[in-house]
Amino acid sequence: MSTPFENAIKQLEKSAKILDLKPQIFELLKTPDRILELKVPVKMDDGSLRIFNGYRVQHNNWAGPYKGGLRYFPTVDLDEVKALAFWMTIKTAVVGIPMGGGKGGVTVDPRKLSDSELERLSREFGKKLAPNIGPYIDVPAPDVYTNFKIMNWVKESFIDFRKNNYKKFGLELTKQQEKKMQAVITGKSVDQGGSLGRDRATAMGGFFIIRSLVEREHFQERPSVVIQGFGNAGSVMAELCLAEGYKVVAVSDSQGGVYDPQGLNIEKLIAHKQSTGHILGFEQGEKINNKELLELETDILVPAALENVITAENADNIKAKFIVELANGPVTPEADMILAKNGLKIVPDVLANSGGVTVSYFEWQQNLEDRYWSESEVFNKLKDIILPAFEQIWQIAEEKKIDLRTAAFAQALERLQNLWYNEYDR
Numbered sequence: 509m510s511t512p513f514e515n516a517i518k519q520l521e522k523s524a525k526i527l528d529l530k531p532q533i534f535e536l537l538k539t540p541d542r543i544l545e546l547k548v549p550v551k552m553d554d555g556s557l558r559i560f561n562g563y564r565v566q567h568n569n570w571a572g573p574y575k576g577g578l579r580y581f582p583t584v585d586l587d588e589v590k591a592l593a594f595w596m597t598i599k600t601a602v603v604g605i606p607m608g609g610g611k612g613g614v615t616v617d618p619r620k621l622s623d624s625e626l627e628r629l630s631r632e633f634g635k636k637l638a639p640n641i642g643p644y645i646d647v648p649a650p651d652v653y654t655n656f657k658i659m660n661w662v663k664e665s666f667i668d669f670r671k672n673n674y675k676k677f678g679l680e681l682t683k684q685q686e687k688k689m690q691a692v693i694t695g696k697s698v699d700q701g702g703s704l705g706r707d708r709a710t711a712m713g714g715f716f717i718i719r720s721l722v723e724r725e726h727f728q729e730r731p732s733v734v735i736q737g738f739g740n741a742g743s744v745m746a747e748l749c750l751a752e753g754y755k756v757v758a759v760s761d762s763q764g765g766v767y768d769p770q771g772l773n774i775e776k777l778i779a780h781k782q783s784t785g786h787i788l789g790f791e792q793g794e795k796i797n798n799k800e801l802l803e804l805e806t807d808i809l810v811p812a813a814l815e816n817v818i819t820a821e822n823a824d825n826i827k828a829k830f831i832v833e834l835a836n837g838p839v840t841p842e843a844d845m846i847l848a849k850n851g852l853k854i855v856p857d858v859l860a861n862s863g864g865v866t867v868s869y870f871e872w873q874q875n876l877e878d879r880y881w882s883e884s885e886v887f888n889k890l891k892d893i894i895l896p897a898f899e900q901i902w903q904i905a906e907e908k909k910i911d912l913r914t915a916a917f918a919q920a921l922e923r924l925q926n927l928w929y930n931e932y933d934r
C-alpha cells in the first residue's frame with residue numbers, strides 16, 4: 509500500500525492535469541518548504557530520560573502563516589506529517605482563508621504517559637518548536653490525541669522562549685505583546701485565549717455539509733450515519749447528527765465499536781466512553797470491529813480516525829451512499845477510483861473537516877484583535893465560509909464531470925497558482 513505522502517502526491521498529480529497547472533507550481537507544491545526533525549528529551553517519572561522524535565513540516569505559506577495540527581501517536585513519522593502538512597495547504601486554499609499549510613507531531617502513545625510526563629513532553633516540544641513558530645510564521649493546533657491542555661503548554665513554552673530572548677537584550681515584553689503572542693497556537697482553553705466553539709468546530713463544519721447534502725439529495729426521513737473514531741471530531745459529529753434527528757447506527761474507537769440499526773443512545777455512549785475510556789462494553793447494540801463498521805449498509809459513512817482505512821482491498825465492500833471525510837486521508841487514491849465506479853460520492857477531507865482550521869483562523873484573529881466572539885457568531889461565520897465553498901466545489905464537479913476531491917484540489921490549486929503569480933512573478 510502507498511504511504512500517505514505518496515497518496516497526497518497522486519491526488520496532486522490528478523488535479524494538476526485537470527487544471528493544467530504550471531509545472532513550476534507543481535514542483536513547488538510537491539515538496540514542503542521546510543522540515544524540522546526534533547529530538548525531544550523528557551525526564552520520566554522513574555527518573556530515566558527518554559528521547560522522543562518530534563516533527564514540524566512547514567509546507568506552504570503563500571496565503572499566510574503555516575497552519576496545522578500537532579499529533580501525538582505511536583505511528584507518527586515524517587511521511588505522514590508531510591502528507592498532513594500538504595493537505596493543510598490545500599484545505600486552507602479550499603476555504604480561502606489567509607493561512608498556509610503545516611503539520612507536526614511526536615511519535616508517542618500519550619495514553620501510556622502520566623499527566624506530568626505528558627506535560628513535560630509538551631513543554632519541551634514547545635521549546636524545540638519555539639524558534640520556528642509564531643503568530644505570523646507558523647500556528648499549530650490540536651490533532652489526534654492532543655487537546656487544549658497540550659496547546660496551553662506549548663503556548664506557555666513559546667512565550668517563555670520569547671521572554672528569555674528579550675531579556676538577553678535587556679528588553680521586556682509588554683502585557684499587550686504577550687497577549688498577542690497567544691495567537692501562536694490555536695485550540696487553547698477559552699480562559700487562555702481559546703475561541704468559543706473551537707472544540708466543536710471540525711464536526712460542526714462537517715455537519716453543515718451533511719445537512720446540506722441531506723437536503724440536496726432528498727434522503728429518507730431519518731438518514732442513517734456510521735462514524736469511525738469517537739474522539740473530538742467523531743463524538744461531536746454523533747451528537748450533532750442525533751440532535752438533527754438522524755440515526756447514528758454505529759460508532760467505534762481504536763478498540764472496536766457498537767452497532768444498533770435502530771440508532772444508538774449517543775448521550776449514554778459518551779458518558780460510557782468518559783467513564784471507561786472506550787466504547788466496548790456499552791450496554792446497547794451489537795459489538796463490531798472497525799473493518800465490519802466500515803462495511804455496514806448506511807446512508808452516510810463518516811471516517812473520523814486515521815488515514816488509509818478505505819483501500820483497494822475493502823473499497824468494493826463499502827455500502828454507504830456517501831462518505832464524509834472528517835479524518836484526514838481515510839481513502840486511498842486506488843479506493844477513490846473503485847468507490848467512484850460504484851457510484852459512491854465522497855466529500856473530501858480538505859473540505860469536510862475544514863471547520864477545524866477555519867475556527868482556528870478565527871481564534872488567531874480574535875487573539876490578534878483582542879476582541880472575542882460568541883459561540884453563535886463563530887458558528888455563523890463558519891457556516892458562511894464552508895457552505896459557499898461546498899456549493900462551489902459541487903458545481904465545479906458537475907460542470908467538469910469530476911469527483912468532489914479533484915474539484916476541491918483544482919479550486920485550491922488555482923488559488924495557490926494565482927497567489928504565487930501575484931507574489932513572485934512580477
Ligand code: NAD
Nearest residue numbers: 652653710737738739740741761762812813835836861864
Ligand atoms: P482524537 O484524538 O480526539 O480522536 C481520535 C479517535 O480515533 C479516538 O476515538 C480513537 O480511539 C480513534 N482511533 C484511533 N485509532 C483508531 C483505529 N485504528 N481505528 C478506529 N479508531 C481509531 O482526534 P480527532 O481530533 O477527533 O481527529 C480525528 C481525525 O480528524 C484525524 O484524522 C484528524 O487529523 C482529523 N481532524 C481533526 C481536527 C481537529 O480539529 N481535531 C481537524 C481536522 C481534521
